[in-house]
Amino acid sequence: MERKEEKVVQQTSTNNITINGDDDDCENFEEEEEECLNLLKREIASHSLYALLLQSHLDCLKLCLGNVVENVDRNVVDQTTFKPNHPNLFTSNHQSELDQFMEAYCKTLKKVKEVMEEAQQESMAFINYMYSQLEELLLPDINPSSGAAES
Template structure:
C-alpha cells in the first residue's frame, strides 16, 4: 500500500509542477502580448506612413471622394468638395520620403488594385443613378407635354355651353 501512496504523492507533485509551469507560461505570454501590441502599433504607424507617402495615395483619396460624391446628394456633396479642395491644396512632396519606401512592389500592387476597385465601384454606383435620372427626365418631359395641350384638344367641349336660363314665368 505504501507504493500506491508514493505514486499518488508523486503524481500530485508532478501535477503541481505542471500547473506552476503553465502559470509561468501564461505570465510570459501576457508580457509577450503587450510587447506584440506595442510592436503592432509601431508596425501600423509605419504602414500608414508608407501608404500616405505612396505616389498613388493622392489619386486613391480623390477616387474615394468621387465614390462618396456619387453616393450622397445635397449639402453633403458640397462638404466633400470642400474636403477635396482642402486636400488638393496640401503640398504633395513625395521627395520628403526615402526612395526605398516608394518602391514597394506589394504596396504598389495593392494601391493599383485599390484604385481599380474604387473606379469600378464608382461606375457601378453611377449607372443606376444615370438610368434613374434619364427616367425622371423622360417623365418630366412627358408631363410638360401633357400640361401644354390646349383645351380644344382635350375631351372638354370646344365651346362652353351657355348658362341655363331660368323659366320662372315672368
C-alpha cells in the same frame, strides 16, 4: 548537471497569459504591432498612387453625396501634398505587393464610380421621363377645334 529553466505559464484573472510572471511580453507585442501598423500607414501615405487613390475615393463620395464632400475634398488635397521623408521601410517584395494593391484599388474605385454614374444616369432619365408624363397629365387639354364647335 545543468537544469533547464522551465517557463511557468499562468493565467491571470483578466485572461491575459503571463510567462514567468512577466506581463511585459504582451504589452511589447501590442506596441510592436501598433508600430508596424503605423509604419505601414506611412508607407501607404507616401506611395506615389496615394493621391490618386484619395481622389478616386472622393469622386465616388461626391457622386453619392454631392456638395457635402466639397469641404472634405479641400482638406484632403492639403494633406496629400505631405509626403513623409523616410527610407523604404519594407523589402522590395513588399513594395511590389503594395504597388499591386494600390493599382488594383485605384482601378476598382474607378469601376465603382463608373457603375454608380451609370445607375445615376438611368435614374435621372427615368425621373425626367416620369416628370414629363406627369406634366402631360396635369396640363389642361387645349384643343382649339373643340372650343370653336361649342360656341
